[in-house]
Amino acid sequence: FFDQIRFYEVSHAELAQIRRDFPQGRYPLQIEQTQFSLADYEDFVASNAGAIDSFRDHRQQAFAAELAQWHANGQFNFAEEDVPEAVTEQSWPETATVVDSPVSGSVWQLNVQVGDSVRRGDPMVVLESMKMEIAVFAPCDAVVSQVLLSPGNRVAAGQALVVLEDSEGASL
Structure with a gap:
């Protein structure tokens, strides 16, 4: 089974409404049963190979530039901060x-x-x-x-x- 996701444009107001409704289960997702054709998919990939390769190259260059920036400004080596212990032995009022x-x-x-x-x-x-x-x-x-x-x-x-x-x- 494969999930196929389609993206579509919405206005800022529609996006804000979707972001409010979805976490509460009030945004209806459109779910359709379809047949996945591997042959059609492979044909699509072959016919778009140039654009796909160009995208991958661009993505790799962007990642390399971002990685170099991380090294340059010290973000590459992450040191975890000490997180304070959860307060367990605190004397709260009984009514609290x-x-x-x-x-x-x-x-x-x-x-x-x-x-x-x-x-x-x-x-x-x-x-x-x-x-x-x-x-x-x-x-x-x-x-x-x-x-x-x-x-x-x-x-x-x-x-x-x-x-x-x-x-x-x-x-x-």
Whole structure:
């Protein structure tokens, strides 16, 4: 079985809508059953051999230039930074809800400060991991009692990010 993917142009507005809808399963993918003809594919490759070779050469040259740039500016040798240990033995108030990082990465945005009221589903922190932005949402209505990081900090999966308490100190 082979997947065949076709790309098509969309407007900026359509792309923004697709990006909002797809992660929630609200964007219908068009799936068609087809027969794959190896003979037709091989004919296509043979008839476009010049363009394919040109593309491959251009891609290889671009990669070589990028690799040379990495060597020149010191990006080729990557040294992993120490990631702080996840806070496990911290004395949170018994009524607190501790919101942990779902992934390892870095803090991209902080949308809350100590004293802010949040509602369930409010985005509190945006993490960056593997070139993706991952929002961390409030799990309940509460007040932010502690923010344990700053933008740019590296975080480990399971590391405490924000501590929430209800405004009256009752258990959440």
